Amino acid sequence: MRVNERYSTLPAADRSVHITNICAIEDIGYLPSEGTTKIHGVGFVKIHAPWNVLCREAEFLKLKMPTKKLYHINETRGLLKKINSVLQKITDPIQPKVAEHRPQTTKRLSYPFSREKQHLFDLSDKDSFFDSKTRSTIVYEILKRTTCTKAKYSMGQGEGRKKDSALLSKRRKCGKYGITSLLANGVYSAAYPLHDGDYEGENVEFNDRKLLYEEWASYGVFYKYQPIDLVRKYFGEKIGLYFAWLGVYTQMLIPASIVGIIVFLYGWATVDENIPSMEMCDQRHNITMCPLCDKTCSYWKMSSACATARASHLFDNPATVFFSVFMALWAATFMEHWKRKQMRLNYRWDLTGFEEEEEAVKDHPRAEYEARVLEKSLRKDSRNKEKRRHLPEEPTNKWRQRVKTAMAGVKLTDKVKLTWKDRFPAYFTNLVSIIFMIAVTFAIVLGVIIYRISTAAALAMNSSPSVRSNIRVTVTATAVIINLVVIILLDEVYGCIARWLTKIEVPKTEKSFEERLIFKAFLLKFVNSYTPIFYVAFFKGRFVGRPGDYVYIFRSFRMEECAPGGCLMELCIQLSIIMLGKQLIQNNLFEIGIPKMKKFIRSLRLKHQSPSDRDQYVKKKQRYQVDYTLEPFAGLTPEYMEMIIQFGFVTLFVASFPLAPLFALLNNIIEIRLDAKKFITELRRPVAVRAKDIGIWYNILRGVGKLAVIINAFVISFTSDFIPRLVYLYMYSENGTMHGFVNHTLSSFNVSDFQNGTAPNDPLDLGYEVQICRYKDYREPPWSEHKYDISKDFWAVLAARLAFVIVFQNLVMFMSDFVDWVIPDIPKDISQQMHKEKVLMVELFMREEQGKQQLLDAWMEKDRKKAEPFNNHSPARPAPPDSPDFPGGAL
Numbered sequence: 001m002r003v004n005e006r007y008s009t010l011p012a013a014d015r016s017v018h019i020t021n022i023c024a025i026e027d028i029g030y031l032p033s034e035g036t037t038k039i040h041g042v043g044f045v046k047i048h049a050p051w052n053v054l055c056r057e058a059e060f061l062k063l064k065m066p067t068k069k070l071y072h073i074n075e076t077r078g079l080l081k082k083i084n085s086v087l088q089k090i091t092d093p094i095q096p097k098v099a100e101h102r103p104q105t106t107k108r109l110s111y112p113f114s115r116e117k118q119h120l121f122d123l124s125d126k127d128s129f130f131d132s133k134t135r136s137t138i139v140y141e142i143l144k145r146t147t148c149t150k151a152k153y154s155m156g157q158g159e160g161r162k163k164d165s166a167l168l169s170k171r172r173k174c175g176k177y178g179i180t181s182l183l184a185n186g187v188y189s190a191a192y193p194l195h196d197g198d199y200e201g202e203n204v205e206f207n208d209r210k211l212l213y214e215e216w217a218s219y220g221v222f223y224k225y226q227p228i229d230l231v232r233k234y235f236g237e238k239i240g241l242y243f244a245w246l247g248v249y250t251q252m253l254i255p256a257s258i259v260g261i262i263v264f265l266y267g268w269a270t271v272d273e274n275i276p277s278m279e280m281c282d283q284r285h286n287i288t289m290c291p292l293c294d295k296t297c298s299y300w301k302m303s304s305a306c307a308t309a310r311a312s313h314l315f316d317n318p319a320t321v322f323f324s325v326f327m328a329l330w331a332a333t334f335m336e337h338w339k340r341k342q343m344r345l346n347y348r349w350d351l352t353g354f355e356e357e358e359e360a361v362k363d364h365p366r367a368e369y370e371a372r373v374l375e376k377s378l379r380k381d382s383r384n385k386e387k388r389r390h391l392p393e394e395p396t397n398k399w400r401q402r403v404k405t406a407m408a409g410v411k412l413t414d415k416v417k418l419t420w421k422d423r424f425p426a427y428f429t430n431l432v433s434i435i436f437m438i439a440v441t442f443a444i445v446l447g448v449i450i451y452r453i454s455t456a457a458a459l460a461m462n463s464s465p466s467v468r469s470n471i472r473v474t475v476t477a478t479a480v481i482i483n484l485v486v487i488i489l490l491d492e493v494y495g496c497i498a499r500w501l502t503k504i505e506v507p508k509t510e511k512s513f514e515e516r517l518i519f520k521a522f523l524l525k526f527v528n529s530y531t532p533i534f535y536v537a538f539f540k541g542r543f544v545g546r547p548g549d550y551v552y553i554f555r556s557f558r559m560e561e562c563a564p565g566g567c568l569m570e571l572c573i574q575l576s577i578i579m580l581g582k583q584l585i586q587n588n589l590f591e592i593g594i595p596k597m598k599k600f601i602r603s604l605r606l607k608h609q610s611p612s613d614r615d616q617y618v619k620k621k622q623r624y625q626v627d628y629t630l631e632p633f634a635g636l637t638p639e640y641m642e643m644i645i646q647f648g649f650v651t652l653f654v655a656s657f658p659l660a661p662l663f664a665l666l667n668n669i670i671e672i673r674l675d676a677k678k679f680i681t682e683l684r685r686p687v688a689v690r691a692k693d694i695g696i697w698y699n700i701l702r703g704v705g706k707l708a709v710i711i712n713a714f715v716i717s718f719t720s721d722f723i724p725r726l727v728y729l730y731m732y733s734e735n736g737t738m739h740g741f742v743n744h745t746l747s748s749f750n751v752s753d754f755q756n757g758t759a760p761n762d763p764l765d766l767g768y769e770v771q772i773c774r775y776k777d778y779r780e781p782p783w784s785e786h787k788y789d790i791s792k793d794f795w796a797v798l799a800a801r802l803a804f805v806i807v808f809q810n811l812v813m814f815m816s817d818f819v820d821w822v823i824p825d826i827p828k829d830i831s832q833q834m835h836k837e838k839v840l841m842v843e844l845f846m847r848e849e850q851g852k853q854q855l856l857d858a859w860m861e862k863d864r865k866k867a868e869p870f871n872n873h874s875p876a877r878p879a880p881p882d883s884p885d886f887p888g889g890a891l
Helices: 012-017 051-060 079-094 115-120 132-145 165-171 178-184 208-215 228-235 237-269 275-281 302-315 318-348 354-360 367-390 398-407 420-460 465-469 471-505 510-539 568-607 611-618 623-628 637-651 660-682 696-719 722-732 741-745 792-822 828-872
Strands: 003-007 021-026 042-047 064-072 106-112 190-193 746-750 772-776
Touching: 042 623, 051 115, 051 132, 064 115, 064 828, 106 828, 132 178, 132 190, 132 228, 178 190, 178 367, 208 228, 208 660, 228 237, 228 318, 237 302, 237 318, 237 637, 237 660, 275 302, 275 741, 302 568, 318 637, 318 696, 318 722, 318 792, 318 828, 420 471, 420 510, 471 510, 471 568, 510 568, 510 637, 510 696, 568 637, 568 660, 568 696, 637 660, 637 696, 696 722, 696 792, 722 741, 722 792, 741 746
Parallel strands: 003 042
Antiparallel strands: 021 042, 021 190, 064 106, 746 772
């Protein structure tokens, strides 16, 4: 594809203060000059904003710019000052070597830019007054609100050039605003600001991109803090806030990881002292268990599950309850810490009072919304014309005709809006599609359950003793891998479907579009990621029935049972494999592999090109050409989404996997540098967007944190054996120890009560005839009057479990709210600085008004002195009656 270049011609003196945005036009032939040669390919239009335009737009957008006024930031004193100095010396090796990250003792007073008050701002260097991020924002705002017309879409139609009919129809679909409509209709293929320059090479001129690559996007600086201020300066506040949030989240994972490791080591150290697992491993007890499946499965010894029981204690011990409470408080502390960090960034980045600015500058409607409104208005106009055609003609009124002619210039889209009736088909499609996709997720989980049941029955028929002894581990591991593959595939599918469902709703603004997309994508991916884990945690082993009266799926597949040590170990395996697999495959390999693959494909295409094209490709390209080959920026939704899902893994089921924070920490250390490298090297530079918070993601985080308290309460109460052990210890133990707990949780079954066709095919597999087998449940024995009925022990344990859920949930919620109340959202020093800024701003304007008044008085005095000579030579006037000079006047 040949490349056609076109630039705006500008005075040489103004080029240094102009920002460059690039609009790429693909497969559109146009003339770069007055010649007659038609060139097809990609054309680049370089757009500049001169100084007066930058000033006008900065005033319109109410951008806060630094004034000449410098003031000292309040420094800590006494003990806090010494502690801060010591911490600064300790952390100096891990600080990035950038000027923006150095601690500042002074700050410039900021004020919304005004052309009438330019004397307040430091305009000594106009080139650097508006940085590249601010310039790109201004240019893109101008492009978005510039009204496009069909004449502008014609692209030189009057010059006699013939157009392709399909492309011409696209160009004629004119929306209300310029660049968004042009991009949506395919007239322009891209519009993006340029990177500062190259980031690697010996002769590369030093720039912010190269500095970010060396101090932020390199894996060799993984131990350093992020240069957040420089990230904000280069990419804008919205991306800066994402990386700041990711850094705070990663830092907060450090104490959670340490506590999780301690809990795990506690379980490891006390595994040999755990009486229930010792009883299960003791072969002298000779407990014979009932078959795990019909016909093919035989009786088995409880001692064969010794390894599972010992491993369960690593995660199912008294320290787990403490860790669940700790993580709930950790989540509340993390949210409060982030709010305080966010306020510090808002103060440092001059984003205080940003709400007023958002109201002043409304979001532009999306091109798709404008197109739908235009379509609706045209239909409405055609219907009105049709009605007027059948009405009798009224006598012509010249004045009314003039009014109608004037009103014809008003756009129909200003009068028409999309109502819920227009969007009802889209809403109905959204509802049906989401329900269908959730049903698909449940169906896949059900399919994996059937796979587990059938595979366990098939392996039980194997003649190898080693295979039969590892049935549970084999089935669990393979089923989890299947779940992982399905989750990864459905995540990609659900992301595309969520975007499509949001598009057909036709939201009015980009903010509304993003919020709706986030809600749908999070709902679908939440269900997809956590449904298999919810099944193991709360449903497996709960509705199996009992020997002789089991529950079946489709009348042929018997429901699964938990291991004698409980389902918590299997929940741990499920959670760890899915969490680590998603992080390793989806978050890391995909993010690294896909860009590398695209680069490889581009290199293969280069090899198959003709020699002239290859030479043209290999030669030194301009910056706009190099950036055009990079991937377009797709938004921060995927980045936030993977971190929120990980946050769910860390908090929702942390009672079953205390090492989850550790693995999340290790992943995030890589993730920060991986995302940084992607933004610096693989993506086009995104248009800077102002934002003072992380938006809807904060509410989602709070919701996940509240849900985590409830889920962990149920995991501890119903999935683990913590509550049954407490009930046994304080109600049924004869000597105040856990001896006899295993026997207490097992019920007895007479093998003669098996239903026809469900008894084991080989009842003598253990070498002796079995009369009574045991199963885990609280039921009456076969020799009781009410055999196999639920016993009183079951109701005692159930009451204790429900009581624990209520107490745990309310206690932890109260403690979380207490932490929220104790920690103020705005740090005290920041609130003092903000108050100080307001006082200084008032003093500055009072001084300015005083100066204006003094200047005005000086001018009036000068005018009065100039008028005195004329007054001296003027004829004498009679004195007023109240003057002493007047005869008979005042005495």
